[in-house]
Amino acid sequence: MSIPIKNIIPAIHSGFEGMHPGVAIDNVSIDSRSLQNNSGTLFFALSGQNRDGHMYIKELIDKGVLNFVVSYIPFEVRGKANFFVVNNTLKALQDFSIYYRQLFDLPVIAITGSSGKTIVKEWLNYLLGPDYNIIRSPKSYNSQVGVPLSVIGINEKHNLGIFEAGISTTGEMEKLQPIIRPEIGILTNIGPAHDEGFADRQEKIREKLKLFTGVKLLILQKNIDVEKELDAAVKTFTWSFGENSDVQIVTQHDGGNTILSVVYHDQSFDISIPFTDAPSIENAISCLMVLLHFGYSHEIIKERMAGLYPVELRLQVKNGINGCTLIDDSYSSDYQSLKIALDFLEQHKTHSKKQSYYPMFSRAALKPKSFMLRSPNCFRGTISARL
Structure with missing residues (x-):
């Protein structure tokens, strides 16, 4: 644009x-x-x-x-x-992104919390990707600079946005809310991260909840400390491990998987996810809540949730053979991520010679240089970095 x-x-x-x-x-x-x-x-x-x-x-x-x-x-x-x-x-960058966001009328999911933001965002992109053309925050672009840059990536083809927002002190979230303008909010785990930037945990909760001003729905684990800070006008969709909530869940480990027994609207069904650690289970449940809200069938939910995967850090710099440096970005294959990856390669100063390397398509001579390793399916279409 x-x-x-x-x-x-x-x-x-x-x-x-x-x-x-x-x-x-x-x-x-x-x-x-x-x-x-x-x-x-x-x-x-x-x-x-x-x-x-x-x-x-x-x-x-x-x-x-x-x-x-x-x-x-x-x-x-x-x-x-x-x-x-x-x-x-x-501030001018933030003001521009506010103006730019107003040019598009699309539903947006906003995610904040002490941890799990990027994982929930990436998993939602995977779970909803077959049905939506999604714009999402690249990498962990959730700061005062990252959020504007993420939103400026919206174009006319997108019909769903998923953005994460992080803060480290007071007064920051109120700047990010009008940039994202979310319709649906997700509050992930509230833990000790960045506690030093706030007077106490309750102040941090209040600041994070400013992201959800005006949302149509807020998804969260049932939490008394959070709920007492919520505006009464905010409609919530809560989950818990057996407490009085909209969705109740019981977990059971099965080897390397976890079985989630879900009770919602007087119906019950089981989901298997390929994780057993508590953070992954909670993040997966946040994604499950979105699928339930969007009205997906139990069969589709079971199929897609079973395919969740560990979220690797993007743009990992690794030591290769023969003195080469490998920048591994094979995890992401969308066009916006490709643009960021190529810029990252251009900025890398380890070697003067650089090459993009795509498995199955070429074999690079292993002389000392920096490589960008990406999945070949990123070439399906025309790459565009325009507004």
């Missing part, structure tokens, strides 16, 4: 100084090394502890980038590109 500059200026509350007021934006970048940077890129010059995006503007202009969101215009590039001048470039 191309977005005219005239629409971006009010969306991010910026001033404008530039040479090309009639151009349009068709992708967004925060990384000067990205292969996606081109004349249609809107580059946000974010400033952090270690890097300042303003330092790379001249280099990007030389590569053909014309549009920059900045907090100041470096002297040496003034008059050479379009500049959207704002007080805070991170």
